[in-house]
Amino acid sequence: MxxxxxxxxxxxxxxxxxxxxxxxxxxxxxxxxxxxxxxxxxxxxxxxxxxxxxxxxxxxxxxxxxxxxxxxxxxxxxxxxxxxxxxxxxxxxxxxxxxxxxxxxxxxxxxxxxxxxxxxxxxxxxxxxxxxxxxxxxxxxVSPIEDAAVSQLGVATYAHPAFIVDHPGFAAWRRAAALPATIRMLGSGSMDLVGVATGRLGCWFQHSTPDWDWLPGTALVLGAGGVTERVEVDGLVWSVAGPPTGVGQIVDALQGDAA
Structure with missing residues (x-):
């Protein structure tokens, strides 16, 4: 199409x-x-x-x-x-x-x-x-997204306070959030994904992302040469975007594998 x-x-x-x-x-x-x-x-x-x-x-x-x-x-x-x-x-x-x-x-x-x-x-x-x-x-x-390890990147994500306190899926988030050079919680999924597509951010990951928060920015990341992936862990669907190596490492961490 x-x-x-x-x-x-x-x-x-x-x-x-x-x-x-x-x-x-x-x-x-x-x-x-x-x-x-x-x-x-x-x-x-x-x-x-x-x-x-x-x-x-x-x-x-x-x-x-x-x-x-x-x-x-x-x-x-x-x-x-x-x-x-x-x-x-x-x-x-x-x-x-x-x-x-x-x-x-x-x-x-x-x-x-x-x-x-x-x-x-x-x-x-x-x-x-x-x-x-x-x-x-x-x-x-925009400049093409260059491949890089997540340890070299700034990563945007979000964790609601209630999620941090008592949600079983927080363990997966914590594993992934421990990998980057730094993390940012800025409050707009599409703006974060624009940051990935334009090189201001390295990767993005978030759980339970509705289509309106995922599809616009995903298209931009793909159009800039990046990759996107969705994976289910502990009953939550996680959405990840960025360069291939960084995305793979985040997915591994979410799943509990070695990064």
């Missing part, structure tokens, strides 16, 4: 417009924030408005494609393709006034990413790419 130049243009326009809309709503102090699963898992009026804007465009431009959005959009398509939408990724950062957030979208064939686009409004940065579309940042090709 191919990605067309029109798909690339559309994905770029969608995330830029969604991010601009979300930023405008935040500037107008009209977020209307509420919690979902925890104090740090929140949704705002900007999330809903940005998703609705994207869906409105896709209904008109790609009516045959399926849709899946973090804030409730779900539609089966007839083309075999689907658009996966995260209107504001890093909502806790967004609502707190931090700028480590983005709007993200992926075009996928089932669970296989074809294209990803991520807009970081604060810097005017748009990163677009996929397995058949070399990743670019504001239209410029």
């Amino acid at each position: 191919n990605v067309t130049p029109d798909d690339v243009t559309l994905a770029t326009e969608l995330v830029v417009e969604a991010a601009a809309l979300a930023a405008r709503i935040r500037a107008e102090d009209d977020l209307q924030t509420r919690s979902k699963t925890s104090v740090s898992d929140i949704v705002t009026a900007a999330d809903y408005a940005a998703e609705a804007r994207i869906v409105e465009h896709l209904d008109r431009e790609r009516p045959e494609d399926g849709l899946l959005g973090e804030e409730g959009t779900s539609r089966e398509g007839t083309s075999g393709r689907r658009w996966v939408i995260d209107p504001v990724d890093g909502t806790y950062n967004f609502a707190s006034g931090f700028d480590y957030w983005c709007s993200a979208i992926a075009l996928a064939d089932g669970d296989r990413p074809l294209l990803g686009a991520v807009a970081h409004h604060a810097t005017g940065t748009v990163v677009v790419g996929g397995p058949g579309v070399p990743t670019t940042i504001n239209g410029r090709p």
